[in-house]
Amino acid sequence: MIIRPLLIRGGRVVDPSQGLDEVLDLLLVNGAVSALSKNVGPAAEAREIDGNGLIVMPGLIDAHVHLREPGQEHKETIASGARAAAAGGFTAVCAMPNTDPPIDDPATVGFVMAEGKRVGVARVYPMGAISVGMKGEALTEFGEMVEAGAVAVTDDGRPVMDSGLMRMALEYAQAFGIPVVDHPEDLTLSRDGSMNEGLVSSRLGLRGKPNAAEDIHIVRDILLAELTGGRIHLQHVSTRQGVDAIRRAKARGLQVTGEASPHHLLLTDEAVDGYRTEAKMNPPLRSPEDRDAVQEGLLDGTLDMVATDHAPHHYDEKEAAFDDAPNGVVGLETALGLIHTHFVLTGRMDLSTMVERMSVAPARVFSLPGGTLRVGSPGDVTVFDPQGEWVVDPVRFLSKSRNTPFAGWTLKGKPRYTVVGGAVVWEEKQK
């Protein structure tokens, strides 16, 4: 397929991978960055985009997304999820393996890769399961899954309770150059909890999950990374002590990375009051002190990246009593606006850091193409209007699901063009 060259003129290019923040022209030819400089000459056949007033950045990457296919296509499909990603400014996503059947063998990895390519919107990088059937018993074929396209292994949603198995995963993964990704949760402590253990759970009569359930597994994983020399990536860190433990591990030079979700950055367990199932997720929304610590962790780089844990659920499933509703919220179409509004515009984070946390870091941690606009890199670009104000209206999501706790929030900043491999895969319709 021949892709028309794309020339984005006069945008503010923010690319921390090259230490860039200046007004430049960006030319994409044959799916890759061909020129990035002032006054790029006219390119034959090129579509030109006026970048004046817009921010041009390496395409955003979300390292934690549930696309639900195969098996739960009523919640999301690879196609609908990839389109939602593009609408949210993401040019690539990592797909979690807790599908039905789980992504735990090379054939299923291959299916997700192929379907992602067929859809051809945002790039889809599957993660394979750590254990066969995500049962926490025996290792999957890491090597063959990596050859088929898996970028990491994780039993996300089902914590690896067996520390011996986790040790072996951290050892075995090293030969294939992938990190082991963990949803840190000691199930013997979180038991049948459905929200954070605290004053709100005591008031509402809901079963609580204490911070310690998460802290213990974060510390365990760090110790196992130290023991094995392996690379551990900790998902959706939500606790103060968890952030502290990762900060100390990094200071000791261990290969530990972590992610923060927009909901843990911006909400607390008060959002559950009234039994709001759209505020039910795992790990749960925690206390204000925890939220502040996650923010601090993201700002100082203890938490390397923002990842949404986009977890679509059908309307009927969330329309239930709190205990009976599934965990998870969608995040792809709100993350950029939330981080820009609540961190960049409040002056707590500069644009460069935002791009670092939402594009450069995930590319680096998972060795993905992208995360940079260097000449020769893939033409994955997010063009972003920092002035555009909008109200989160779940009905307008391209995701199949609507389960967001941010409905009705007014945000400033929205993607205008999402470009993957030099092709515009999504653009905002101009009124």
Next chain:
Amino acid sequence: MNQPVPVLGKDLIGLEPLSREQILTILDTAEHFKDVSERKVKKVPVLRGKTIVNLFFEASTRTRISFEFAQKRLSADTVNITASASSVVKGETLVDTARNLEAMRIDMVVMRHASSGAAKFLAERIPSHVINAGDGRHEHPTQGLLDMLTIRDHLGRLEGLRVCIVGDVLHSRVARSNIFGLLKLGAEVAVSGPKTLLPVRMEELGVQVFPRVEEALEWAHVINVLRLQLERMKGGYIPSLREYNRFYGITKARLDAAPRDILVLHPGPMNRGVEIDSDVADGPNQVILKQVTNGVAVRMAVLYLLAGGKPEIAHTVREAGES
């Protein structure tokens, strides 16, 4: 048009959202309904023509029958639905069950459900009045109200009284309704039990915590003894019923050692010899059956007020229907 402000609003979900005045109005209204049950003809026409569904997703004998008596004595038409007979077992969602009932034009739903928040969930989705007859571990407001009415009957007041809830507070909807209601009416509230069965951060709700029941008995004017669900042992919360009785059971010896006479309540059904010994359950300090009697009056008051009955003319039921 000047619509009078409903005394209770549309629903009774819990005591936490109610004001002190609303709770007092229910208790005072219940006083008028007490003697309906003492007459030869136990019926007044207050809810004639109203249709009420008792929707019980969890087994209940006492609460369901108490509601049913209250409804029948107010002349309402009632239908009982229990989980085993309902279409829930056929996979119907709670919303669909409620909408189907609604389509048959009902006036009120009394619901018990195993999930905290279920009553609020239902109330937000149907126009009928919803009365929470117990939602998970959240609230059981009519139980809280009848407990308060019983305490007030026997001690003449609630303000300034020290009430301790003893036992499995963690899993108890009765405990939460007592805590929210008693605090609003100016009582001091404490909880006592093994720490495995107490919710976290109770102090921040304004509740004292006594890890040993002896300390609680030294402090309290009133104790409300919670039922210990036998499955708590399997859940690992306590090592054995024997040990529970040994350290937390309300025994005659413990009551005798207390510095004052303590009024003993129990929401039932009792596990004699576990949380309460028989000589206490049948002893002079307990008002357990008074609670049951008051339960009917409180539920009549709640039904009356939710249906739009005016508290200031509730006394007329004393004359109404008298034979």
